[in-house]
Amino acid sequence: MNISEKGFEAIKDLLYKMADDQLIIGHRNSEWTGLGPILEEDIAFSSMAQDKLGHAQALYDILSQMGEGDSDTIAFMRNAEQFHCCHLVEYPIGEYEFSLMRHFFFDNAELLRFEMLANSSFEPLTFLSRKIKGEIKYHTMHADVWITQLGSASEESKIKLQNALNETWSLALGIFEKGNFEDVLIAEGIFEGEDALKGRWLSTVSGILAKAGLRIPENNSVAPALGGRKGKHTNYLQPLLDEMTEVFRIDPAAEW
Amino acid sequence: MNTEVVRQALYEVSDPEIPTISIIDLGIVTNIEVSDLGTNVTLTPTFAGCPALRYMEVLVENKLKEKGFPNPKAKTSFEVQWNTSMITAEGLVALKKHGLAPPPPTTGNDYAELLKHMPCPHCNSTNTEMKSPFGPTLCRSIHYCKDCLQTFEAFKPVK
Numbered sequence: 001m002n003i004s005e006k007g008f009e010a011i012k013d014l015l016y017k018m019a020d021d022q023l024i025i026g027h028r029n030s031e032w033t034g035l036g037p038i039l040e041e042d043i044a045f046s047s048m049a050q051d052k053l054g055h056a057q058a059l060y061d062i063l064s065q066m067g068e069g070d071s072d073t074i075a076f077m078r079n080a081e082q083f084h085c086c087h088l089v090e091y092p093i094g095e096y097e098f099s100l101m102r103h104f105f106f107d108n109a110e111l112l113r114f115e116m117l118a119n120s121s122f123e124p125l126t127f128l129s130r131k132i133k134g135e136i137k138y139h140t141m142h143a144d145v146w147i148t149q150l151g152s153a154s155e156e157s158k159i160k161l162q163n164a165l166n167e168t169w170s171l172a173l174g175i176f177e178k179g180n181f182e183d184v185l186i187a188e189g190i191f192e193g194e195d196a197l198k199g200r201w202l203s204t205v206s207g208i209l210a211k212a213g214l215r216i217p218e219n220n221s222v223a224p225a226l227g228g229r230k231g232k233h234t235n236y237l238q239p240l241l242d243e244m245t246e247v248f249r250i251d252p253a254a255e256w
Numbered sequence: 257m258n259t260e261v262v263r264q265a266l267y268e269v270s271d272p273e274i275p276t277i278s279i280i281d282l283g284i285v286t287n288i289e290v291s292d293l294g295t296n297v298t299l300t301p302t303f304a305g306c307p308a309l310r311y312m313e314v315l316v317e318n319k320l321k322e323k324g325f326p327n328p329k330a331k332t333s334f335e336v337q338w339n340t341s342m343i344t345a346e347g348l349v350a351l352k353k354h355g356l357a358p359p360p361p362t363t364g365n366d367y368a369e370l371l372k373h374m375p376c377p378h379c380n381s382t383n384t385e386m387k388s389p390f391g392p393t394l395c396r397s398i399h400y401c402k403d404c405l406q407t408f409e410a411f412k413p414v415k
Binding site for chain 1: 304334339367368388
């Protein structure tokens with residue numbers, strides 16, 4: 001299928017939100033390096049952080065090939081209001097159970113998104129998605145096992161996870177906030193759309209949460225945390241960007 | 257000069273993290289083009305976030321320069337998606353030689369099952385357990401052998 005001019009604008013919008021999600025959650029995951037509750041979890045979050053940053057870079061590279069400038073500049077030279085990430089990824093790492101629940105919700109959505117995009121009409125994204133979906137399975141496997149095991153371990157672990165779920169739910173629903181070009185993406189076969197993704201995600205995560213003995217809030221009782229896709233962010237994002245880009249901003253031309 | 261000569265030369269380039277395996281046996285060289293203008297090699301990453309990617313492009317270009325190929329260029333592309341079945345039989349042996357359990361064949365939906373009892377590269381026992389699907393590099397997982405009591409790493413199956 002040929003992609004229209006409007007289609008390319010829609011693709012850029014989609015790539016920005018995906019890449020920004022990856023970059024910010026990657027940064028947050030990396031904050032567990034040296035702090036994990038056990039060594040294996042320290043390594044797991046650090047390793048996933050590296051994966052996410054690699055995925056972010058590959059997505060920024062596509063944007064770069066579409067004329068959006070150099071990938072490092074895209075990643076490091078924008079302010080919070082120019083980012084399109086969802087609020088879920090911006091929050092500080094918090095207690096381990098918050099980070100675990102966020103990882104569970106985010107990575108399951110991510111896997112399904114890349115699986116859908118593996119059949120996109122936009123080839124560069126198709127090739128990349130076919131690659132990434134094989135890797136993300138390790139992330140969802142990791143999250144799913146911990147959620148299932150801690151959900152059925154002790155009364156304390158169950159309560160902690162349930163509280164984390166209640167705290168995260170509205171943020172997680174914000175993953176599926178539509179951009180301005182949703183209909184173009186669907187019409188041109190680029191992406192099946194956020195509603196389709198959300199439907200599949202709900203069915204996946206509710207199955208695992210049920211197995212873990214955890215309850216998701218009643219239908220429609222929680223409003224999704226929206227705004228991130230349109231540049232409206234929590235107060236946590238700008239300080240994160242300041243920290244992340246501190247060295248780059250001192251000398252953007254430095255050779256590494 | 258044909259592509260096979262280039263291919264032979266690239267047997268001398270090893271994975272920077274796993275010196276026992278050549279990039280040819282690792283299966284990451286997906287295309288070689290030779291023309292009067294130069295030699296172009298296409299690489300595909302084992303993992304999309306692999307930090308050694310750019311470095312491997314340089315290794316390839318340097319090797320081809322050293323061998324006297326005109327104007328060598330290496331680039332990375334996702335057009336062909338690498339998976340662990342692209343590792344050659346020699347490559348699997350080379351991984352084991354480095355102390356890594358080689359990846360078993362995968363359907364892509366059986367990672368958890370496959371990792372449960374990876375054969376120990378030291379004593380070949382399958383009386384092993386997975387400690388973490390994540391290891392010191394993106395392509396490795398961590399395991400423990402209950403027979404020879406050693407911790408070992410495996411090269412993760414990927415589809």
